[in-house]
Amino acid sequence: MNALANPDIMQPADDTEVLEAARAGDLRAFESLMRRHERLVLATALRLLGTMEDAQDASQEVFLRLYRNLGKLENSANLAGWLYRVTVNICHDLRRRRPEETAVDAAAEIEAPGADPQQAAAANERRRVLELSLRQLSGKQRAALVLRDLEGLSTEEVAAILGTSQATVRSQIFQARIKIKDFVERYFRRRV
Amino acid sequence: MNCKDWEERIALSAGGDLSAESRAEVERHLAACAACRAFAQAVQDSLALLQSAHEEPIAAGHYTALRAAVLERLARERRGRRWAWVPVLAAGLAAAAVFVAVRPAQKPEVTVAELRLPQPPVLAPPALRPVVAPVHARRPKLRPAVATPQPPPEAEPLVVKLITDDPNVVIYWIPDRKGDAQ
Numbered sequence: 001m002n003a004l005a006n007p008d009i010m011q012p013a014d015d016t017e018v019l020e021a022a023r024a025g026d027l028r029a030f031e032s033l034m035r036r037h038e039r040l041v042l043a044t045a046l047r048l049l050g051t052m053e054d055a056q057d058a059s060q061e062v063f064l065r066l067y068r069n070l071g072k073l074e075n076s077a078n079l080a081g082w083l084y085r086v087t088v089n090i091c092h093d094l095r096r097r098r099p100e101e102t103a104v105d106a107a108a109e110i111e112a113p114g115a116d117p118q119q120a121a122a123a124n125e126r127r128r129v130l131e132l133s134l135r136q137l138s139g140k141q142r143a144a145l146v147l148r149d150l151e152g153l154s155t156e157e158v159a160a161i162l163g164t165s166q167a168t169v170r171s172q173i174f175q176a177r178i179k180i181k182d183f184v185e186r187y188f189r190r191r192v
Numbered sequence: 193m194n195c196k197d198w199e200e201r202i203a204l205s206a207g208g209d210l211s212a213e214s215r216a217e218v219e220r221h222l223a224a225c226a227a228c229r230a231f232a233q234a235v236q237d238s239l240a241l242l243q244s245a246h247e248e249p250i251a252a253g254h255y256t257a258l259r260a261a262v263l264e265r266l267a268r269e270r271r272g273r274r275w276a277w278v279p280v281l282a283a284g285l286a287a288a289a290v291f292v293a294v295r296p297a298q299k300p301e302v303t304v305a306e307l308r309l310p311q312p313p314v315l316a317p318p319a320l321r322p323v324v325a326p327v328h329a330r331r332p333k334l335r336p337a338v339a340t341p342q343p344p345p346e347a348e349p350l351v352v353k354l355i356t357d358d359p360n361v362v363i364y365w366i367p368d369r370k371g372d373a374q
Binding site for chain 1: 234267
């Protein structure tokens with residue numbers, strides 16, 4: 001099932017006007033389109049790839065592909081689903097080409113939470129646990145969990161984006177959640 | 193059914209992925225099983241931890257860098273398309289120049305060498321016939337020396353004009369490419 005075929009899928013904002021202007025070659029309209037969807041693309045890529053450097057590379061590719069396919073997008077209602085699908089595919093390709101990074105530079109990626117060092121340290125640790133947890137998963141489990149539990153899409157939407165069945169998505173999510181639980185327990189047990 | 197058999201449904205229930213009926217079954221089991229309650233709580237806590245980390249806003253500089261990189265690449269592509277005709281034109285001009293430089297000459301010049309036969313021996317009486325036979329008797333089938341020749345471009349024709357003492361007798365010799373006289 002194609003995510004673009006489902007008109008009800010993820011529709012955060014009406015992109016119709018800005019999409020039409022971008023189609024006509026207006027780069028400022030395209031920049032506006034990027035602003036609307038950059039969190040979706042960059043955050044998803046970051047969770048799927050693990051480093052900001054790789055996430056930046058993948059996100060650039062996603063938006064360049066969007067620009068080249070503006071004419072093929074039938075309407076703005078499909079845009080978010082299209083972006084999720086292309087982001088997942090590009091990240092998948094990138095992961096196959098590049099070995100996984102070992103360093104986790106949490107502090108460099110999240111916004112400074114304020115002057116409170118304890119708050120900053122706690123945020124850094126959460127970010128580190130998130131990254132290390134996701135590394136416990138296979139590529140398909142990771143994609144399913146990121147879309148379902150972190151991005152908050154429905155099982156039906158995730159199945160449409162990943163091009164698989166809802167039963168398969170549920171199976172991947174159940175296994176991923178148990179792996180995550182086991183890792184988090186081990187992580188904090190060692191810390192204590 | 194032991195607790196291991198409940199893990200899948202508990203894990204799915206933690207994220208709201210069960211039907212109302214299945215969820216109610218899980219709730220009934222959890223009410224009666226402390227180990228599964230702890231398992232369910234651990235799944236929910238770990239998911240909550242990941243979700244809170246994911247919701248941390250990404251630094252604005254990363255978005256700015258992303259937009260700048262994409263727009264820069266698009267601008268570079270547009271510049272490339274705008275001047276794409278230049279190399280095509282340059283290649284065309286170069287091809288035309290090469291063609292003009294190496295094309296064969298369309299009308300090769302004909303070289304006419306003029307030789308004079310040696311004077312007849314002094315002892316010969318003036319009434320003697322010329323060494324060369326009269327034209328009307330032995331005129332070879334000559335080709336016109338300056339008529340639009342069509343030689344191969346690499347073989348320039350050579351016409352030898354033999355002049356005798358008799359002004360009425362002129363011999364033209366045109367060797368062919370194999371060296372045979374004509």
